[in-house]
Amino acid sequence: MHNKTIAELISGLEAGEFSSVELTQSYLDRISSLDQHLNSFITVTSERALEQAQQADAQRAAGQAGLLNGIPLAQKDIFCTKDVKTSCGSRMLDPFISPYNATVIEKFNASGAVMLGKTNMDEFAMGSSNETSWYCPVKNPWALKAVPGGSSGGSAAAVAARLAPAATGTDTGGSIRQPASFCGVTGLKPTYGRVSRYGMIAFASSLDQAGPMTRTAEDAALLLNVMAGLDLRDSTSVDKDVPDYTGSLNNELDGLKIGLPKEYFSEGLDDAVAKVIEDAIKEYEKMGAVVSEISLPNSKLAVPTYYIIAPSECSSNLSRMDGVRFGHRCENPRDLNDLYIRSRGEGFGPEVKRRILVGTYALSEGFYDAYYVKAQKTRRLISNDFNNAFENVDVIMGPAAPSPAFNIGELMDDPITMYLSDIYTIAVNLAGLPGMSIPAGFVNNRPVGLQLIGRHFDEAKLLNIAHKFQKVTDWHTQGPGQFV
Amino acid sequence: MYTLDKSDVEKIAFLARLGIDEQDIPEYATNLTNILDMVEQLNSVDTDDVKPMAHPLDGVQRLRPDEVTETNDRENLMAHAPETEAGLFLVPRVVE
Numbered sequence: 001m002h003n004k005t006i007a008e009l010i011s012g013l014e015a016g017e018f019s020s021v022e023l024t025q026s027y028l029d030r031i032s033s034l035d036q037h038l039n040s041f042i043t044v045t046s047e048r049a050l051e052q053a054q055q056a057d058a059q060r061a062a063g064q065a066g067l068l069n070g071i072p073l074a075q076k077d078i079f080c081t082k083d084v085k086t087s088c089g090s091r092m093l094d095p096f097i098s099p100y101n102a103t104v105i106e107k108f109n110a111s112g113a114v115m116l117g118k119t120n121m122d123e124f125a126m127g128s129s130n131e132t133s134w135y136c137p138v139k140n141p142w143a144l145k146a147v148p149g150g151s152s153g154g155s156a157a158a159v160a161a162r163l164a165p166a167a168t169g170t171d172t173g174g175s176i177r178q179p180a181s182f183c184g185v186t187g188l189k190p191t192y193g194r195v196s197r198y199g200m201i202a203f204a205s206s207l208d209q210a211g212p213m214t215r216t217a218e219d220a221a222l223l224l225n226v227m228a229g230l231d232l233r234d235s236t237s238v239d240k241d242v243p244d245y246t247g248s249l250n251n252e253l254d255g256l257k258i259g260l261p262k263e264y265f266s267e268g269l270d271d272a273v274a275k276v277i278e279d280a281i282k283e284y285e286k287m288g289a290v291v292s293e294i295s296l297p298n299s300k301l302a303v304p305t306y307y308i309i310a311p312s313e314c315s316s317n318l319s320r321m322d323g324v325r326f327g328h329r330c331e332n333p334r335d336l337n338d339l340y341i342r343s344r345g346e347g348f349g350p351e352v353k354r355r356i357l358v359g360t361y362a363l364s365e366g367f368y369d370a371y372y373v374k375a376q377k378t379r380r381l382i383s384n385d386f387n388n389a390f391e392n393v394d395v396i397m398g399p400a401a402p403s404p405a406f407n408i409g410e411l412m413d414d415p416i417t418m419y420l421s422d423i424y425t426i427a428v429n430l431a432g433l434p435g436m437s438i439p440a441g442f443v444n445n446r447p448v449g450l451q452l453i454g455r456h457f458d459e460a461k462l463l464n465i466a467h468k469f470q471k472v473t474d475w476h477t478q479g480p481g482q483f484v
Numbered sequence: 485m486y487t488l489d490k491s492d493v494e495k496i497a498f499l500a501r502l503g504i505d506e507q508d509i510p511e512y513a514t515n516l517t518n519i520l521d522m523v524e525q526l527n528s529v530d531t532d533d534v535k536p537m538a539h540p541l542d543g544v545q546r547l548r549p550d551e552v553t554e555t556n557d558r559e560n561l562m563a564h565a566p567e568t569e570a571g572l573f574l575v576p577r578v579v580e
Contacts (some may be wrong), residue, residue, distance in 0.1 A: 035531045065499020125566050192540045208538060236539070315500060320500070324573050329566035333576050337501065344504020353502060354515055360500040361516065371523065376536035378526050383537060415515055416522055429525040456541065468566070 001026050002162040003484060006071055006219040007420055013070045018071025020060075024053035024114050027072045031116065031163050034483060038139050040148075042077045043085050044117035052114040056470045059112055069112030070386040074164035077118035077154050078125055078212075080199040081106050088201045089133040089151075091119040092321050092328045101456065102199025103231045104168060104210055111226045112131055116164050120154030123349050125175055125203045128421045129411065132351040139482035140183060145377030146405040149179030155213045156183035160447075161483035166214040166223055170200060172207045173228055173306055174400075174425025179438035180213055181400035181449025186466065186476060187213045188220045191456050192432035193238035195218055195224075196231030204313035205236070207306075207429040217438065217466035221245035224459060229354065238455060248460045254288035256465070259393030263299035264424055270330075270403040276441035276448040277399050283472055284310050284465075294393060296385040301378045302427035308375035309430070310364050314352075315359025321347060329441055354415065377389040382430040386453075395465055396453040399424055400437035404446035422437060424451060434459045438466045439475035447475075488516045 001024060004012065010116025011017055028046050035041055042151045049072065056070035058399040080086050080098035082105075101109070108115070129151030130138040138153045140146040148157040152169030156179035159167050169176035171189035180187025188211045195210045202208060212223035224245050231237040258281065265274060280293055323329040330346055331341035348356070360370035378423040389396060401421055411418040428435040433456060437449035450469075452463045468474050493513045497504045504512060558571060567574040 012560075095564065095566075097564050099557070100564065114489075125518055166521075193543065230544075232548065236543060238543070239546075301526060301529065304525050307519055308523055308526075319500075323566060324575055325562075327563050327566075335576050336578050339576055340501035341503040344501055345505075347500070350508075354506065354512065354519075356500050357496050357512060357516055358519055361488075361496050363521075364496070364499060373536050374526050374531065375523075376538060376564070377531035377534040380531060380534050380537035381529065381531070381538065418519055419522075430531070 001478070002030060004165070005216050006165050006222050007216070009071055016238070018370050019334035020053040020114060021050060023070065024049050024072045024116070027116055027164060028072060028310045031261045034161060035163060036159050037144060037450040038141060038161055039136055040120055040154040040161070040163060041052045041117045042087055042089070042120050042135050045084055048084070049116050049478040055113045056114060057428055064069060064233070066110060066112035067290065068108065068255040070114060072114045072116045073108060074116050074119045074155060074158050074167035074480050075105065076121055076152055076170060078121060078201045079168065080168050080201070081115065081118065086118070086119065087134070088125070089135060090347065090352070091124040092380055093136065094328065096327050099260065102302050103196035103199065103233060104227055105237065107226050119158055120153035122153065123202065123352050124314070124356055125151040125170055125172055125283060126314065126351050127417050128174070128178060129406070131408065131412055132349055132411060134349060136422050138403050139408070142184065145410050146446060147182065147344065147406050149182035149405060150480070151175040152213060154180045154408050156180055156185055159183070159215060160437070160480055162479060166212060166219055168210060169213045170208060171429065172203050173304045174422035175452065176211050177425050177435055177449065177451060178422055180437040182405035184447030184475070184478065185213055186217055186220050186438050187442050188224065188436045188459065188462065189230065189428065189434060190224065190459050191434045193236050194225045194434070194459065195459065196229055196237045197209050198232040198233040202317040204310040205317060206313060207310060212468050213241055217470055218246065218249055218465050220478065221249060221463045243460050245463050251283065253462045256281065256284070256289040256395065257393040257395045258284055258289050258291045259389055259397055260291060260292035261296045261389070261396060262293050263296050263301065268402050268420070268423065269399060270443065272443040273284070273295065273399050273403060273448050277450055278441060280440040280450045280469070281397060283469060287468060287472070291467050294389045294396070296389060298381045299427060302382055302430060303423055304324050305378045305382060305430060306370050306374045306426045307419060309360065309379065311355040311359035312362045312372050313359070315356045316365065316471065318352070318356055342402070351415070355444045367440065373474070379430045382427050386431045388434060395461065398451050400449035404448055408482070420430050428453055432456065434462055436462050436466055438469060441475055486520065488520070501552050
């Protein structure tokens with residue numbers, strides 16, 4: 001049962017081959033026997049999951065099945081879930097039981113989906129390896145000594161290891177696509193504003209976006225159908241019709257214009273990864289796509305621009321964690337400053353502290369124009385590069401990450417090299433574009449993802465492009481030996 | 485290249501109300517210096533005529549009628565606060 005896609009599970013539930021309770025129990029059993037090897041869940045909500053499954057079965061019996069009725073899902077622990085611990089991978093929120101649901105969670109609940117639990121992640125989504133989690137690193141199911149990527153590493157590992165048919169992720173600089181690449185799953189970061197950020201703990205508000213992590217593009221379309229849409233509780237949520245993302249999956253790709261940015265195939269890219277990506281592009285050529293080289297000349301500015309904008313916004317967003325209203329509080333504070341300083345000092349880990357310090361510095365008096373405003377300007381140059389490129393091509397393709405998954409501990413002492421593992425994904429967030437990573441092959445038995453970048457609100461086209469690839473390749477059906 | 489020293493880090497940490505262990509300060513100073521050094525690349529680009537981009541879709545703030553939409557949920561919202569009394573959040577004495 002655990003090797004079925006969501007599309008297959010929906011058919012199975014509809015045909016009465018199994019109930020949601022049976023399906024949910026089988027995943028809970030897998031989590032309980034296998035997650036000890038991975039650490040992909042922070043919280044498993046077994047009782048609640050079985051209650052939701054019972055309810056889903058009853059709704060189906062009454063002819064009231066929603067779009068994802070009875071389908072078990074794992075939720076990244078960044079989404080507020082009412083009456084369930086919502087830690088965001090941080091000691092700071094270890095005591096936090098959310099009093100409300102994120103909009104994404106409400107939408108999944110309304111669709112009849114079942115929540116298996118909350119997945120591990122880098123602390124406050126700041127990290128590219130899942131090693132910054134207060135709850136210890138997640139392991140990559142393809143190679144247990146390797147990282148799963150981050151920050152949505154728990155979600156990626158859980159989906160790859162078939163501990164959940166799908167999961168949610170969030171992506172501020174690559175946090176869906178890079179772990180999807182490292183774990184061999186399908187990950188979609190929608191256009192900024194496509195999915196509500198309400199109740200999704202904020203990291204960098206002008207970049208954050210939630211999306212599905214699944215085994216197939218078709219499943220990603222099924223999840224996005226539920227997740228997308230205007231939410232008046234998120235002022236940056238966009239008022240734009242949501243198409244049926246499954247409706248165009250099979251459109252022909254004949255004549256599709258693919259652009260390959262030369263900057264994404266230059267120094268820093270692992271040769272073997274480059275070969276995997278080139279082979280994937282050839283599959284598209286066989287389907288009638290036309291490939292051309294393009295240039296995104298300001299690509300080299302993406303990482304430095306991001307490492308001003310993201311830490312600046314994070315230092316502002318994380319100021320709410322002050323030990324007063326929720327979350328961790330230090331013992332016996334002497335005075336109010338001591339309360340703030342020690343609660344935050346104890347609650348946050350080193351990477352979060354590093355980013356708060358950078359952001360505080362960049363926003364401080366006398367430096368704001370030189371850093372934050374400067375970065376907002378280079379951000380526009382990066383965005384303009386994409387606008388120019390999309391005048392001539394329909395989709396941009398390249399690697400999702402410069403290498404396959406690295407080993408646990410390998411980059412932890414070297415923050416800048418760690419930051420460069422997001423070199424191909426960060427620009428997409430700065431420009432607010434939709435991006436995907438889909439399994440495209442392996443290097444040394446570790447998965448490699450092909451990145452697809454589309455125009456704003458072109459999620460349906462990206463899913464179509466991804467689905468057609470998955471019809472002619474089987475990389476996405478392969479699973480890590482010990483877990484299939 | 486500007487190098488941040490111990491007192492810079494202490495000053496920034498205080499602005500952020502962020503406790504940092506004394507022994508970790510040199511490492512943060514190095515990390516921050518390296519990050520700011522990487523960011524230095526941005527200055528190689530002329531952006532005099534570029535408008536800052538605050539929102540990826542150049543969106544503007546959506547306005548709504550000034551109506552009460554949420555119900556008072558104080559007990560639920562305060563249930564997980566570290567310390568409360570009579571509907572108030574408790575903190576150490578601020579005014580002598």
